[in-house]
Amino acid sequence: xxxxxKKISSQKQQYWLVKxxxxxxxxxxxxxxxxxxxxxxxxxxxxxxxxDDMRVGDLVLFYHSNSKPSGIYGLAQVHTKAHADESQFDxxxxxxxxxxxxxxxxxxxxxxxxxxxxxxxxxxxxxxxNPVFQDMYIARKGDRLSVQPVAQKHFDYILQLAQxxxx
DNA sequence: GCCAACGTTGGC
DNA sequence: GCCAACGTTGGC
Numbered sequence: 001x002x003x004x005x006k007k008i009s010s011q012k013q014q015y016w017l018v019k020x021x022x023x024x025x026x027x028x029x030x031x032x033x034x035x036x037x038x039x040x041x042x043x044x045x046x047x048x049x050x051x052d053d054m055r056v057g058d059l060v061l062f063y064h065s066n067s068k069p070s071g072i073y074g075l076a077q078v079h080t081k082a083h084a085d086e087s088q089f090d091x092x093x094x095x096x097x098x099x100x101x102x103x104x105x106x107x108x109x110x111x112x113x114x115x116x117x118x119x120x121x122x123x124x125x126x127x128x129x130n131p132v133f134q135d136m137y138i139a140r141k142g143d144r145l146s147v148q149p150v151a152q153k154h155f156d157y158i159l160q161l162a163q164x165x166x167x
Numbered sequence: 168g169c170c171a172a173c174g175t176t177g178g179c
Numbered sequence: 180g181c182c183a184a185c186g187t188t189g190g191c
Binding site for chain 1: 187
Binding site: 142 | 171172173174175
């Protein structure tokens with residue numbers, strides 16, 4: 001069942017893409033959990049996007065990397081503004097950061113909510129093949145950023161493709 | 168499993 | 180501040 005997308009009328013809609021290895025955390029995991037903290041990101045640029053630019057209500061493409069096939073598997077939505085990533089404080093966590101402290105946290109994350117899983121993923125191969133996506137980060141060589149902004153034209157086109165594949 | 172591309176670290 | 184060494188990401 002498709003969930004209601006929150007409407008925040010006073011602000012301009014923004015779009016993002018987040019990556020996850022499906023063996024680590026997949027769109028199905030998000031559907032099961034409904035909401036999750038996007039913790040464990042240890043890249044400053046990705047952190048800055050979450051901490052400084054993401055707003056509640058922004059829409060998020062959910063990308064599976066290192067997957068068969070790699071591609072966009074569904075849609076999520078920013079559910080909270082950024083807060084401290086709890087995993088940085090836990091010595092037993094694989095994302096523990098000894099340089100960080102509760103008083104001076106280094107890493108931030110937002111919570112994201114499940115919206116929809118696409119019936120058929122939009123593969124990286126497809127994105128690279130279509131000239132519409134030529135200047136989209138994810139379709140470019142050497143892109144390693146796990147949280148990245150998405151232009152409205154790309155977002156709209158991707159949703160169109162997803163709808164087409166559903167019908 | 169390979170390796171290109173990239174980010175981070177630390178010596179100087 | 181430079182840059183070599185190293186670690187990680189992620190396509191293939």
